[in-house]
Amino acid sequence: MEKELFLEKTVEEIKRELSNPDQRIIALCRITEKLPKNINELFEALRVVTDTVYPTLEKEVGIEDYCRICLALQETNNEKVLQIINSGVSVKLEKREKEFVKGLAESILGLITLNKDIEKEAYHLAEKSYPNFCFVAGTNIACKMLVISGSMSRLSQMPSSTIQLLGAEKALFKSIRTGSKKTPRYGLLFNHSLLINKDKKEKGRLSRFLAGKIAIAIKADISGIDMRDELKKNIEKKINGTLN
Amino acid sequence: MYNKNLVRENGKFYTLDLNSKERRLWDPYRSKLCAGLANGLQSLPIKEGDSVLYLGCAEGYTCSFVSDLVGVQGIVYGVDISPYSMQKFVLLSKERANLVPVLWDANKLDKYELLEGVKVDVIVQDVAQKNQVEILTKNARQFLEKNKHFILSLKTSSIAQKSAKEIIEEETRKLEKDFEILERKRLEPFEKKHILIVGSPR
Ligand SMILES: C[S@@+](CC[C@H](N)C(=O)[O-])C[C@H]1O[C@@H](n2cnc3c(N)ncnc32)[C@H](O)[C@@H]1O
Numbered sequence: 078m079e080k081e082l083f084l085e086k087t088v089e090e091i092k093r094e095l096s097n098p099d100q101r102i103i104a105l106c107r108i109t110e111k112l113p114k115n116i117n118e119l120f121e122a123l124r125v126v127t128d129t130v131y132p133t134l135e136k137e138v139g140i141e142d143y144c145r146i147c148l149a150l151q152e153t154n155n156e157k158v159l160q161i162i163n164s165g166v167s168v169k170l171e172k173r174e175k176e177f178v179k180g181l182a183e184s185i186l187g188l189i190t191l192n193k194d195i196e197k198e199a200y201h202l203a204e205k206s207y208p209n210f211c212f213v214a215g216t217n218i219a220c221k222m223l224v225i226s227g228s229m230s231r232l233s234q235m236p237s238s239t240i241q242l243l244g245a246e247k248a249l250f251k252s253i254r255t256g257s258k259k260t261p262r263y264g265l266l267f268n269h270s271l272l273i274n275k276d277k278k279e280k281g282r283l284s285r286f287l288a289g290k291i292a293i294a295i296k297a298d299i300s301g302i303d304m305r306d307e308l309k310k311n312i313e314k315k316i317n318g319t320l321n
Numbered sequence: 322m323y324n325k326n327l328v329r330e331n332g333k334f335y336t337l338d339l340n341s342k343e344r345r346l347w348d349p350y351r352s353k354l355c356a357g358l359a360n361g362l363q364s365l366p367i368k369e370g371d372s373v374l375y376l377g378c379a380e381g382y383t384c385s386f387v388s389d390l391v392g393v394q395g396i397v398y399g400v401d402i403s404p405y406s407m408q409k410f411v412l413l414s415k416e417r418a419n420l421v422p423v424l425w426d427a428n429k430l431d432k433y434e435l436l437e438g439v440k441v442d443v444i445v446q447d448v449a450q451k452n453q454v455e456i457l458t459k460n461a462r463q464f465l466e467k468n469k470h471f472i473l474s475l476k477t478s479s480i481a482q483k484s485a486k487e488i489i490e491e492e493t494r495k496l497e498k499d500f501e502i503l504e505r506k507r508l509e510p511f512e513k514k515h516i517l518i519v520g521s522p523r
Binding site: 080082086087091094095 | 407411424
């Protein structure tokens with residue numbers, strides 16, 4: 078029957094399109110961008126109770142250590158904590174409050190682990206599907222570029238000058254609106270490992286260079302070619318060149 | 322226009338289910354076509370036995386009612402660009418013999434080989450795209466003969482910095498080049514920023 082032909086073709090195409098990992102990578106990355114905010118809010122809730130027990134502790138340690146200290150409650154040998162507890166101003170919690178604090182601290186630590194797992198999953202998908210791109214841009218930046226552009230196919234159609242400025246959209250629009258000559262020179266690539274500790278001029282040059290290589294890497298990934306060795310040599314050459 | 326699979330009672334609309342022939346309530350808050358009927362649309366050009374090309378079928382909510390309207394002798398080609406929606410539409414098409422799934426871009430239907438030579442009685446379009454009139458014109462040229470009909474759900478907010486009224490007038494003028502417009506219906510309060518247009522190729 079005629080319908081069977083349509084059905085077959087549609088099912089085949091659905092499978093092909095759903096095997097494209099872009100939407101999954103993007104969705105996972107969006108969650109990892111949002112979760113820290115929720116974690117911070119829960120941390121605020123925790124501190125409503127624990128602030129009086131450990132005044133100023135949040136300035137000494139990060140969220141994770143803070144939560145771990147809360148889990149151990151009094152049984153700790155961390156010197157700073159002991160100092161605070163023994164200062165005479167620290168409030169003692171009732172049994173019920175202790176349970177509450179433990180539960181909340183546990184949940185926060187759980188969410189932090191979960192967020193890392195989600196990020197790992199996104200990075201794994203990205204590296205497996207787009208090895209060249211992740212190699213040149215760094216998986217973190219590659220994922221962020223995917224989020225901004227919406228898909229690998231859109232990225233593959235961008236000229237390298239656009240890739241260079243991905244993540245700088247706000248600054249770019251501002252410079253256009255105000256007619257300023259100070260157009261941005263790098264967006265996400267500002268945080269690329271090769272740009273760290275470089276002076277301004279170098280940063281501009283390197284980000285242009287990297288954007289070009291990223292454009293090549295993206296096209297290679299779409300064609301399913303592994304160019305990592307060649308790209309690595311190119312990049313090393315450039316770095317050594319700029320050092321001289 | 323009359324369709325014997327459409328029932329109106331106490332201001333509510335029902336269709337007779339394709340398979341069971343039982344009444345199914347049609348929700349105007351979920352379906353723009355039903356919103357048009359609820360607001361008094363006179364010309365519903367979908368008859369029993371019709372073939373329909375439905376552009377932007379999504380998961381198939383409205384399409385399932387169109388499937389009831391055309392009945393077992395009719396056929397509804399549901400076109401959508403999203404594989405996630407189409408996954409659900411395929412499941413629906415397994416329950417409804419007259420639904421045919423097409424995962425494709427409505428801008429490029431002329432490249433869909435299986436649809437080559439197909440003519441339909443009605444095009445329903447609800448794609449929420451900037452070039453909505455262009456999409457309709459293109460597809461009408463290929464799939465719709467004279468005296469046949471289209472039902473277009475026109476989004477009136479996709480183009481920035483113009484009032485809904487200006488957009489409607491402008492898009493209507495574009496439509497009138499190729500089509501005769503039979504009726505226009507606003508969809509408030511069921512659906513904001515949309516208008517339903519029924520017409521025919523010139
Ligand atoms: C508002 S929804 C349609 C809802 C549906 N008509 C109903 O009432 O149940 C718009 C749909 O159009 C689809 N769409 C957007 N652009 C399209 C295109 N160029 N070709 C085909 N479908 C498109 C979207 O994927 C989305 O599912």
